[in-house]
Amino acid sequence: MPTITSVSPTSGPTSGGNSVVITGTGFAFVPTTVRFGANATTFTINSPTQITAIAPSGTGTVQVTVSNSDGTSNGVPYTFAQVPSLTSLSPTGGPAAGGTPVTLTGSSLSGTTAVNFGATPAVSFTVVSDTQVTAVAPPGAGTVQVTVTTPLGSSNGLPFTYVGVPVIVSISPSSGPVSGGVLVSLTGSGFTGATAVNFGATPATFFGVLSDTSIIAIAPPGTGTVAVTVTAAAGTSAGVSFTYVPAPTLTSISPTTGPVTGGTTVTLTGTGFTGATAVVFGILPATSFTVNSPTQITAVTPVGIGTVPVTVATPGGIATGVSFTYVLPPILFFLNPPVGPQAGGTSVTLTGVGLSATTGVNFGATPAASFTVVSDSQVTAVAPPGTGTVQVTVTTSSGSSNGLPFTYVGIPAIVSISPNFGPVTGGVVVSLTGSGFTGATAVNFGATPATFFVALSNTSIIALAPPGTGTVPVTVTTAAGTSAGVSFTYVPAPTLTSISPTTGPVTGGTTVTLTGTGFTGATAVFFGILPATSFTINSSTQITAVTPVGLGTVPVTVATPGGIATGVFYTYS
Numbered sequence: 219m220p221t222i223t224s225v226s227p228t229s230g231p232t233s234g235g236n237s238v239v240i241t242g243t244g245f246a247f248v249p250t251t252v253r254f255g256a257n258a259t260t261f262t263i264n265s266p267t268q269i270t271a272i273a274p275s276g277t278g279t280v281q282v283t284v285s286n287s288d289g290t291s292n293g294v295p296y297t298f299a300q301v302p303s304l305t306s307l308s309p310t311g312g313p314a315a316g317g318t319p320v321t322l323t324g325s326s327l328s329g330t331t332a333v334n335f336g337a338t339p340a341v342s343f344t345v346v347s348d349t350q351v352t353a354v355a356p357p358g359a360g361t362v363q364v365t366v367t368t369p370l371g372s373s374n375g376l377p378f379t380y381v382g383v384p385v386i387v388s389i390s391p392s393s394g395p396v397s398g399g400v401l402v403s404l405t406g407s408g409f410t411g412a413t414a415v416n417f418g419a420t421p422a423t424f425f426g427v428l429s430d431t432s433i434i435a436i437a438p439p440g441t442g443t444v445a446v447t448v449t450a451a452a453g454t455s456a457g458v459s460f461t462y463v464p465a466p467t468l469t470s471i472s473p474t475t476g477p478v479t480g481g482t483t484v485t486l487t488g489t490g491f492t493g494a495t496a497v498v499f500g501i502l503p504a505t506s507f508t509v510n511s512p513t514q515i516t517a518v519t520p521v522g523i524g525t526v527p528v529t530v531a532t533p534g535g536i537a538t539g540v541s542f543t544y545v546l547p548p549i550l551f552f553l554n555p556p557v558g559p560q561a562g563g564t565s566v567t568l569t570g571v572g573l574s575a576t577t578g579v580n581f582g583a584t585p586a587a588s589f590t591v592v593s594d595s596q597v598t599a600v601a602p603p604g605t606g607t608v609q610v611t612v613t614t615s616s617g618s619s620n621g622l623p624f625t626y627v628g629i630p631a632i633v634s635i636s637p638n639f640g641p642v643t644g645g646v647v648v649s650l651t652g653s654g655f656t657g658a659t660a661v662n663f664g665a666t667p668a669t670f671f672v673a674l675s676n677t678s679i680i681a682l683a684p685p686g687t688g689t690v691p692v693t694v695t696t697a698a699g700t701s702a703g704v705s706f707t708y709v710p711a712p713t714l715t716s717i718s719p720t721t722g723p724v725t726g727g728t729t730v731t732l733t734g735t736g737f738t739g740a741t742a743v744f745f746g747i748l749p750a751t752s753f754t755i756n757s758s759t760q761i762t763a764v765t766p767v768g769l770g771t772v773p774v775t776v777a778t779p780g781g782i783a784t785g786v787f788y789t790y791s
Contacts, residue, residue: 219244219286219288219289219290219291220242220243220244220245220284220285220286220288220289220290220291221242221243221244221291221292222240222241222242222282222283222284222291222292222293222294223241223242223243223294224240224241224242224294225238225239225240225241225282225294225296226238226239226241227369228295228296228297229296229297229298229299229329229369229370230273230296230297230298230299230369230370231298231299231300231301231370231371232275232276232277232298232299232300233275234259234272234273234274234275234276234298235272235273235275236272236273237270237271237272237273238270238271238272238273238282238296239268239269239270240252240261240268240269240270240271240282240284240294241267241268242267242284242291243266243267244266244286244288244291245263245265245266245267245268245269245284246266250285250286250287251284251285252269252271252282252283252284252285253282253283253285254271254273254274254276254280254282254296255276255280255281256280257274257275257276257280258274259271259272259273259274260272269284273296273298275298276298277298278297278298279295279296279297279298280295280296280297280298281293281294281295281296282294282295282296299326299329299370300325300326300370301326301368301370301371301372301373302324302325302326302327302329302330302366302367302368302370302371302372302373303324303325303326303373303374304322304323304324304364304365304366304373304374304375304376305323305324305325306322306323306324306376307320307321307322307323307364307376307377307378308320308321308323309411309451310376310377310378310379310410310411311378311379311380311381311410311411311450311451312355312378312379312380312381312411312451312452313380313381313382313383313451313452313453314357314358314359314380314381314382314452315357316341316354316355316356316357316358317341317354317355318354318355318451319352319353319354319355320352320353320354320355320364320378321350321351321352322350322351322352322353322364322366322376323349323350324349324350324351324366324373325348325349326348326368326370327345327347327348327349327350327351327366327368328345328347328348328368329368329369329370330343330345330351330366330367330368331367331368331369332366332367333351333353333364333365333366333367334364334365334367335353335355335356335358335362335364335378336358336362336363338356338357338358338362339356340353340354340355340356341353341354341355341356342354351366355378358380359380360379360380361377361378361379361380362377362378362380363375363376363377363378364376364377364378379410379411381408381410381411381430381450381451381452382407382408382452383408383450383452383453383454383455384406384407384408384409384412384448384449384450384452384453384454384455385406385407385408385455385456386404386405386406386446386447386448386455386456386457386458387405387406387407388404388405388406388458389402389403389404389405389446389458389460390402390403390405391533392458392459392460392461393460393461393462393463393493393533393534394437394460394461394462394463394533394534395462395463395465395533395534395535396439396440396441396462396463396464396465396534397439397465397535398423398436398437398438398439398440399423399436399437400436400437400533401434401435401436401437402434402435402436402437402446402460403432403433403434404432404433404434404435404446404448404458405431405432406431406448406455407430407431408430408448408450408452408455409427409429409430409431409432409433409448409450410427410429410430410450411427411450411451412425412427412433412448412449412450413449413450413451414447414448414449415433415435415446415447415448415449416446416447416449417437417438417440417444417445417446417460418440418444418445420438420439420440420444421438422435422436422437422438423435423436423437423438424436433448437460440462441462442461442462443459443460443461443462444457444459444460444462445457445458445459445460446458446459446460461533462534463490463492463493463532463533463534463535464489464490464534465490465532465534465535465536465537466488466489466490466491466494466530466532466534466535466536466537467488467489467490467537467539468486468487468488468528468529468530468537468538468539468540469487469488469489469539469540470486470487470488470540471484471485471486471487471528471540471541471542472484472485472487473615474540474541474542474543475542475543475544475545475575475615475616476519476542476543476544476545476615476616477544477545477546477547477615477616477617478521478522478523478544478545478546478547478616479521479547479617480505480518480519480520480521480522481505481518481519482518482519482615483516483517483518483519484516484517484518484519484542485514485515485516486514486515486516486517486528486530486540487513487514488513488530488537489512489513490512490532490534490537491509491511491512491513491514491515491530491532492509492512492532493509493532493533493534494507494509494515494530494531494532495531495532495533496529496530496531497515497517497528497529497530497531498528498529498531499519499520499522499526499528499542500522500526500527502520502521502522503520504517504518504519504520505517505518505519505520506518515530519542519544522542522544523544524543524544525541525542525543525544526541526542526543526544527540527541528540528541528542545572545614545615545616546572546616547572547614547616547617547618547619548570548571548572548573548576548612548613548614548616548617548618548619549570549571549572549619549620550568550569550570550610550611550612550619550620550621550622551569551570551571552569552622553566553567553568553569553610553622553623553624554566554567554569555657555697556622556623556624556625556657557624557625557626557627557656557657557696557697557698558601558624558625558626558627558657558697558698559626559627559628559629559696559697559698559699560603560604560605560626560627560628560698561603561698562587562600562601562602562603562604563587563600563601564600564601564697565598565599565600565601566598566599566600566601566610566624567596567597567598568596568597568598568599568610568612568622569595569596570595570596570612570619571594571595572594572614572616572619573591573593573594573595573596573597573612573614574591574593574594575614575615575616576589576591576597576612576613576614577613577614577615578612578613579597579599579610579611579612579613580610580611580613581599581601581602581604581608581610581624582604582608582609584602584603584604584608585602586599586600586601586602587599587600587601587602588600597612601624601626603626604626605626606625606626607623607624607625607626608623608624608626609621609622609623609624610622610623610624625656625657627654627656627657627676627696627697627698628653628654628698629654629696629698629699629700629701630652630653630654630655630658630694630695630696630698630699630700630701631652631653631654631701631702632650632651632652632692632693632694632701632702632703632704633651633652633653634650634651634652634704635648635649635650635651635692635704635706636648636649636651637779638704638705638706638707639706639707639708639709639739639779640683640706640707640708640709640779641708641709641711641779641780641781642685642686642687642708642709642710642711642780643685643711643781644669644682644683644684644685644686645669645682645683646682646683646779647680647681647682647683648668648680648681648682648683648692648706649678649679649680650678650679650680650681650692650694650704651677651678652677652694652701653676653677654676654694654696654698654701655673655675655676655677655678655679655694655696656673656675656676656696657673657696657697658671658673658679658694658695658696659695659696659697660693660694660695660700661679661681661692661693661694661695662692662693662695663681663683663684663686663690663692663706664686664690664691665690666684666685666686666690667684668681668682668683668684669681669682669683669684670682679694683706685708686708687708687710688707688708689705689706689707689708690703690705690706690708691703691704691705691706692704692705692706708780709736709738709739709778709779709780709781710735710736710780711736711778711780711781711782711783712734712735712736712737712740712776712778712780712781712782712783713734713735713736713783713785714732714733714734714774714775714776714783714784714785714786715733715734715735715785715786716732716733716734716786717730717731717732717733717774717786717787717788718730718731718733720786720787720788720789721788721789721790721791722765722788722789722790722791723790723791724767724768724769724790724791725767726751726764726765726766726767726768727751727764727765728764728765729762729763729764729765730762730763730764730765730788731760731761731762732760732761732762732763732774732776732786733759733760734759734776734783735758735759736758736778736780736781736783737755737757737758737759737760737761737776737778738755738758738778739755739778739779739780740753740755740761740776740777740778741777741778741779742775742776742777743761743763743774743775743776743777744774744775744777745765745766745768745772745774745788746768746772746773747772748766748767748768749766750763750764750765750766751763751764751765751766752764761776765788765790767790768788768790769790770789770790771787771788771789771790772787772788772790773786773787774786774787774788
């Protein structure tokens with residue numbers, strides 16, 4: 219009967235296929251089978267004391283037996299075991315010089331016979347348990363696969379990266395508030411496996427390695443300028459400066475108001491303005507701003523409405539505490555008077571809204587000689603010298619108003635009047651022709667104002683003559699002054715005292731002599747309702763006229779600029 223004294227190896231992979239040498243006695247007779255547990259396998263008889271068998275697949279520990287016609291041998295244990303497997307390394311990187319202690323975690327590690335970093339064996343290794351091995355990394359470069367070898371085979375590989383000492387090329391931003399909390403991006407090399415990011419002696423509140431060349435870190439609280447460093451297994455980088463900036467303060471703004479259209483340049487005063495990144499009015503950024511010094515910024519307001527907070531942002535934080543008020547620009551409704559002499563000096567009342575903060579009044583491009591703010595709705599201004607028609611505007615810190623026309627006029631001049639005479643009772647419509655009539659404030663006949671007048675244009679006025687006597691100068695007055703006078707003669711009403719002869723044929727043609735007064739300038743002689751065929755003014759007291767055709771007794775009438783004379787009759791026979 220065969221006997222087995224040993225098997226080698228005593229274990230193998232669950233997949234089988236490995237050669238197992240069985241040593242014992244009684245192998246000279248051809249055995250019928252070799253079994254691993256219940257599974258028979260192929261074999262070769264090397265000698266009466268040795269057989270080489272091929273292990274089948276299996277699990278656990280089984281008995282190896284040899285059977286022949288004389289019987290079955292004793293059993294010797296053989297264990298089916300897993301090939302080693304790695305699940306993690308810690309750390310996953312180290313310096314190119316080697317020497318990094320690395321913990322390998324996995325399964326089926328108890329029979330470890332070798333640990334390799336790429337093709338290079340570990341400097342040393344220790345089997346801690348079936349799930350853990352520690353190894354010391356040899357020198358190397360780049361990323362290599364770490365594997366474990368047991369009698370059953372080699373494990374899968376896990377990457378281990380050899381790194382140089384980390385180098386920081388730049389950080390952004392390079393400043394932040396003393397309270398910390400700003401997210402800083404570090405760019406460089408050798409960041410893989412970084413174990414620390416420090417701001418001076420203080421660790422970053424948080425950091426994350428994005429790649430071998432990029433880290434993000436949250437700055438801790440601090441003061442002054444400190445060195446930012448990255449530490450990895452290969453060592454600690456040189457420091458790159460990061461400056462802690464005190465929080466800014468904002469104490470005043472000037473001016474505090476401006477137009478809703480924006481564009482006002484304001485001066486902000488405070489502290490800690492160095493490196494300011496934004497100036498905001500309400501929710502809108504300033505159109506532009508300039509940091510003049512750590513205590514002063516000039517900024518141009520954006521469009522806006524109402525009262526809004528002003529904010530200054532710097533790497534050290536945000537400053538608030540002052541406000542800016544957007545106001546509507548002034549509006550003018552009317553001027554009084556709208557005209558004045560070219561020499562200036564006219565006192566003009568401007569009426570509108572938003573006038574209380576008036577800083578200037580202009581007549582065209584020329585400032586008023588002076589102005590007074592009466593109320594938010596009224597300003598009085600003295601017109602400067604000028605010519606033509608100009609636009610009058612009011613300026614405040616909110617902008618300039620709309621313009622209203624103001625006309626500079628010369629002293630009026632009368633070229634002619636028609637008619638240039640009229641009755642002492644007045645009432646005749648007189649047409650005046652000349653220049654400079656715009657804005658006329660008076661038309662006088664001597665010292666007596668016209669009963670009524672209208673300036674039709676700069677060159678024409680019609681006026682209703684008042685009662686008067688004699689010859690008087692007619693004048694026109696405007697803001698620029700009073701014209702020279704043109705004569706107007708008041709003509710007394712005529713009288714008619716007699717006619718000779720008093721009768722004549724119905725066929726007319728009779729020459730009659732009319733006697734009376736005030737005949738100068740007579741314009742008509744009537745017989746009844748028919749005008750004389752002709753008439754001649756012989757003197758202020760006598761007219762000769764030729765009768766028209768007629769019938770019966772009719773009144774005789776003489777018309778002059780002074781009126782109408784009646785009182786005598788003529789009989790057609």
